[in-house]
Amino acid sequence: MSDRYATFARSGPGRALVKRLGLPDPPSLRRHQPGDSLVTGPVLLDAAPGGRLREPVAALLTAAGVELRAPATLGADHDPTTAVSDHDPTTAVSDHDPTMVGADIEPTMVTADSATVVPEPSMGQPPRNAALIFDATGITDSTRLRPLYDFFHPHARALLPSGRVIVLGTPPELCAAPREATAQRALEGLTRSIGKEFGRGTTAQLVYVAPGAEGAVESTLRFLLSGRSAYVSGQVIRIGQPTDQQQPVDWERPLAGKVTLVTGAAQGIGAAIARVLARDGAHVVALDVPAAGEALAAVANEIRGTALQLDLTAADAPTRLAEHLAARHGRVDVVVHNAGITRDKTIGRMDATRWDSVLDVNLSSQERINDVLLARDLITAGGRLVGVSSIAGIAGNRGQTNYATSKAGVIGLVQSMAPVLAGRGITINAVAPGFIETNMTARMPTLLREAGRRMNSMAQGGRPVDVAETVAWFASPASGGVTGNIVRVCGQSLLGA
Ligand code: NAD
Numbered sequence: 100m101s102d103r104y105a106t107f108a109r110s111g112p113g114r115a116l117v118k119r120l121g122l123p124d125p126p127s128l129r130r131h132q133p134g135d136s137l138v139t140g141p142v143l144l145d146a147a148p149g150g151r152l153r154e155p156v157a158a159l160l161t162a163a164g165v166e167l168r169a170p171a172t173l174g175a176d177h178d179p180t181t182a183v184s185d186h187d188p189t190t191a192v193s194d195h196d197p198t199m200v201g202a203d204i205e206p207t208m209v210t211a212d213s214a215t216v217v218p219e220p221s222m223g224q225p226p227r228n229a230a231l232i233f234d235a236t237g238i239t240d241s242t243r244l245r246p247l248y249d250f251f252h253p254h255a256r257a258l259l260p261s262g263r264v265i266v267l268g269t270p271p272e273l274c275a276a277p278r279e280a281t282a283q284r285a286l287e288g289l290t291r292s293i294g295k296e297f298g299r300g301t302t303a304q305l306v307y308v309a310p311g312a313e314g315a316v317e318s319t320l321r322f323l324l325s326g327r328s329a330y331v332s333g334q335v336i337r338i339g340q341p342t343d344q345q346q347p348v349d350w351e352r353p354l355a356g357k358v359t360l361v362t363g364a365a366q367g368i369g370a371a372i373a374r375v376l377a378r379d380g381a382h383v384v385a386l387d388v389p390a391a392g393e394a395l396a397a398v399a400n401e402i403r404g405t406a407l408q409l410d411l412t413a414a415d416a417p418t419r420l421a422e423h424l425a426a427r428h429g430r431v432d433v434v435v436h437n438a439g440i441t442r443d444k445t446i447g448r449m450d451a452t453r454w455d456s457v458l459d460v461n462l463s464s465q466e467r468i469n470d471v472l473l474a475r476d477l478i479t480a481g482g483r484l485v486g487v488s489s490i491a492g493i494a495g496n497r498g499q500t501n502y503a504t505s506k507a508g509v510i511g512l513v514q515s516m517a518p519v520l521a522g523r524g525i526t527i528n529a530v531a532p533g534f535i536e537t538n539m540t541a542r543m544p545t546l547l548r549e550a551g552r553r554m555n556s557m558a559q560g561g562r563p564v565d566v567a568e569t570v571a572w573f574a575s576p577a578s579g580g581v582t583g584n585i586v587r588v589c590g591q592s593l594l595g596a
Pocket residue numbers: 362363364365366367368369386387388391409410411412437438439440460487488489490531532533534535536537538539540
């Protein structure tokens with residue numbers, strides 16, 4: 100369903116009215132297209148004294164062709180030349196379009212003798228950057244949080260549209276002392292507030308990287324910097340030691356050779372997930388109920404995948420699915436539990452059938468299928484399980500006790516299974532979509548639908564592809580360090596914030 104308010108607000112007369120009346124102003128979001136560069140301009144990178152991530156991050160971004168800058172005003176012990184990677188800097192060709200940034204920027208010359216991180220010009224207006232990354236892992240006490248202000252204050256207004264803010268920290272639960280854990284926990288307030296303040300499609304995330312997992316951050320940084328994370332903001336992501344052997348990845352087709360299963364793939368979010376996984380190189384087994392057979396076949400044909408008609412609630416569904424995967428492929432590398440239903444009523448008016456069916460499709464069927472696939476060793480080391488939860492599972496929702504219970508259960512499933520599966524080299528994560536423009540949300544009453552669209556930092560609903568891109572990041576062979584995460588794809592919705 101089209102968002103007519105957003106179309107109007109972006110039109111000539113609409114813009115003026117929106118500004119005058121202070122109405123929600125939904126920006127156009129940069130979304131990834133094949134062949135796009137990672138970022139649309141320079142990335143400003145800095146660290147608090149003692150940070151352990153600036154150097155590995157500088158090295159990987161330079162290798163990815165990103166133009167890196169260091170702030171002109173640096174902390175006392177900050178020397179940008181220490182951020183030199185062992186990567187050959189002559190390959191650090193920038194695809195940045197200088198016409199997009201302030202006129203005061205000197206084109207960055209990256210030569211064999213220069214550092215990979217170039218100080219930004221110190222005169223005049225701050226230059227405009229595509230992203231701001233701050234390594235806060237060196238902050239071990241609340242009295243040392245000031246470098247965050249010093250970094251973000253001068254650059255708050257100098258981000259390009261759809262800018263990216265990433266703060267890197269240490270998971271509080273892994274900090275050596277309570278004071279360090281306190282300071283690291285404080286980072287959450289900063290990033291969530293920046294997500295609400297910066298506007299113009301800017302996203303802000305906090306990425307907690309476990310000590311020793313410095314080499315496992317690339318897939319996450321690529322996802323968060325790119326247009327793939329257009330509708331993901333205000334999230335806290337944890338990266339640990341990879342659960343499996345990291346293999347070199349072709350970033351354009353990271354899933355080449357992988358067999359993936361997507362449930363509920365005939366339409367909406369599931370169809371988008373199937374398309375994005377296929378774009379990334381995977382063979383997709385697209386599953387849906389027999390009643391959706393025609394739409395399912397169309398999706399499967401489009402992506403050269405396989406259509407599998409199966410009702411997940413049937414008693415023999417897990418074994419039939421396992422037999423199909425075993426016979427055709429001998430394994431499954433990525434399982435995306437997307438199928439879901441709503442049967443809304445307040446609990447006092449809800450009959451038991453509505454309760455049972457929602458719990459069974461949305462939660463128990465995921466458990467049954469996982470159990471059978473794992474018991475038969477069809478998912479092995481390097482495997483990826485992805486659940487689809489909902490912000491209703493975090494915030495609760497009037498009229499959705501059954502649905503919210505099932506979606507909170509998906510979060511429980513991820514959190515309880517992550518440590519169990521880590522021993523087998525398998526990750527498990529979930530996306531929690533907010534308001535996504537699909538048939539499910541098109542059926543909502545008009546006023547509720549409008550509220551859902553506007554009550555987030557992007558002032559608009561997300562698209563199925565936004566959820567799909569997040570699933571693809573979890574599914575990547577390079578995401579072995581990403582497990583036990585619940586990532587909301589909700590434009591930083593106020594619900595459950
Ligand atoms: P949708 O209704 O458009 O698609 C769901 C698909 O699941 C359908 O094709 C349906 O046939 C299939 N399905 C249902 N029961 C099944 C069963 N027993 N066996 C096999 N397939 C079955 O929904 P959507 O909006 O694309 O949502 C996809 C997922 O995202 C769901 O889990 C939903 O709860 C979740 N979600 C959606 C939103 C949103 O805003 N649309 C928000 C939060 C969470």
